[in-house]
Amino acid sequence: MPEYKNWFEVKKVKDYLYCIRENLEKVDPRYYTHYTNIFLLIGSEKALLIDTGSGVEPLKPVIESIIDKQELIVVNTHGHFDHIGCNSEFDKVFIHKIEASFISNPVNVSNLKDSPEEIAKNYESKNYIIEPPNSVIPIDEEHTFDLGDFEIKVIHTPGHSPGSISLLTSRGDLFPGDLAHYGSLFLPHKKRFGTVLESLSKLIDLLNKGDAKEVYPAHGRFPVGKDLLEEEYKGIKNIEKLWDQKQKDRFLRSWIIKDENFKYIISRF
Ligand SMILES: [Zn+2]
Secondary structure, X not given: OOOHHHHOEEEEEEOOEEEEEEEHHHOOHXXXXXXXXXXXXXXXXXXXXXXXXXXXXXXXXXXXXXXXXXXXXXXXXXXXXHHHOOHHHOOEEEEEHHHHHHHOOOEEOHHHHHOOOHHHHHHHHHOOEEOOOOEEEEEOOOOEEEOOOOEEEEEEOOOOOOOOEEEEEOXXXXXXXXXXXXXXXXXXXXXXXXXXXXXXXXHHHHHHHOOOXXXXXXXXXXXXXXXXXXXXXXXHHHHHHHHHHOEEEOOOOEEEEEOOOEEEEEEOO
């Protein structure tokens, strides 16, 4: 049995939607993140893969075992290592224009050298480098992918990172990447919280209008609804009041603050 079967967990969510899940905590628990959700949308003509995981195990064989004849499009929601790890297995990867040059170069993950998890040693043979794909295609707000029987629209939702995007299908499935999910939320420096709040409002509007119906975050449980976005919005607004409780995390170079719904990992820089 190929090794990936032991590593990736494949779940058919809907006729046209699969989740390929990996446990990031088993790559390095210092990120306080259990599941990373890699989503695969299957249209009548094309399939679209949202993110490529941590790179600790090959992803392409898993994708090839699911898709049939469709041409595959690969998109990164943003350039962090846990979303771009298997990019080099694919010829072409789409990403927001702000993060295109970052993923066009080798990405150093030598901070994973001290991971207590055995599987992190899989990076050793790659010298703790995530290699880029052959080509990176920059995209922006309103870019649309046509999969045949439905479409996917790009929404620029900066905050978690400057080029973070969300993806919305014409069937109402919303993929916010790392902008919104339960569990440990990685936030920018608090002076940039306004950007996160604006992006959350943008997505709340889509749910209010009915353009989006279900939310499929890149980490944690799914599907979730508008509650997640509203709780996160309120939670971030309330962080200032909890500021005295902050604890320093040296590995993540962040402050950590918790409330009843989230663990906020706030960049110190
Ligand atoms: Zn992530």
